[in-house]
Amino acid sequence: MKIILASQSPRRKEILEEIGYQFEVIPSYTQEYFDPALPLEKAIQLVAYQKAADVHAKYPDDLVIGADTIVSFQNKIYGKPKDEQEAFSFLRDFSGKYQEVMTGICFLYKERQLCHTDITKVWFRDLSDEEIWDYIHTHNALDKAGAYGIQDSDFISHIDGSLSNVVGLGKESIVEMMKKISDW
Ligand SMILES: Cc1cn([C@H]2C[C@H](O)[C@@H](COP(=O)(O)OP(=O)(O)OP(=O)(O)O)O2)c(=O)[nH]c1=O
Structure with missing residues (x-):
């Protein structure tokens, strides 16, 4: 089965390459809808689903992978900042505290779907x-969601959970999900 990564994120591409899969990149440019009425874990999965579904509509016989990353801090959601001032206020908020980085992942293939959300706790130093x-x-x-890259800053004192999840795609979950769909 051919694998398609429905993402324009160079980090997600790198992570999937590091695991060792052969795949093609076809980004989704669909207007995403985040449903605030859903529990956060489900809402983020739904966004990942929308990205995958947009590409899957054109490639229903391939395995399409969509993902979405957000930062959750004190019951507020931090996506990509709209400008530098907002980036500053995000990072000021995170200073000396911890946040949760969530990535929703969705696999779509023919009529089937498998979705999952990874959560990693990230502690910032002052x-x-x-x-x-x-x-x-x-x-x-x-x-970047939350206005920082764990891979290019020295702000983080420690994490609890998957590192690749913070960068945009949890390697461990991808491998697990691939195992689960091996009989599809
Ligand atoms: C928290 C964090 C996020 N990020 C990145 C991962 C994602 O690429 C980005 C969050 O934006 P997303 O909207 O999840 O993804 P994207 O717009 O980059 O790509 P696409 O929708 O096509 O899949 O933030 C890091 O690279 N490092 C980090 O430490």
């Missing part, structure tokens, strides 16, 4: 305003 601005001015903070 950050000065100066180093937050320095990070924002030297990195692509606006392209």
Whole structure:
């Protein structure tokens, strides 16, 4: 079965390559809908589903993988910041505290679907305003949920859970899900 990654994220592509799969990248540009009435884990899965479904409609005989990452902090959702000022306020909020990074993953193949959400707790050390601005001015903070990349900052003191999940796609879950669908 051919695998399609329905994502424009270079990080997700790298992660899937690292696991060793052969796949094609066909990003979804669908308008995503986040349903605030659902429990967070389900709402994020639904966004991952929408991305996968958009591509699956054109490639129903291939295995299509969609994913979506958000940061949840004190019952608020942090996606990609809209500008540098918002990126600053996100990182100021996270300083010295922990947040949860969630990635919803959906596999679609023919009539079948398998979805899952990974959660990793991420602890930030205390950050000065100066180093937050320095990070924002030297990195692509606006392209990342929560305004930071765990892979390109030294803000994190420790994590509890999957590291690749924080970067955008939990390797362990992908491998597990691939096992589950091996008889599809
Ligand atoms: C928290 C965190 C997020 N991110 C990235 C992962 C995702 O690419 C991005 C969250 O945005 P998403 O909307 O999940 O994904 P995307 O728009 O980049 O790609 P697509 O919708 O086509 O799949 O933030 C990091 O790279 N490092 C981190 O530490």
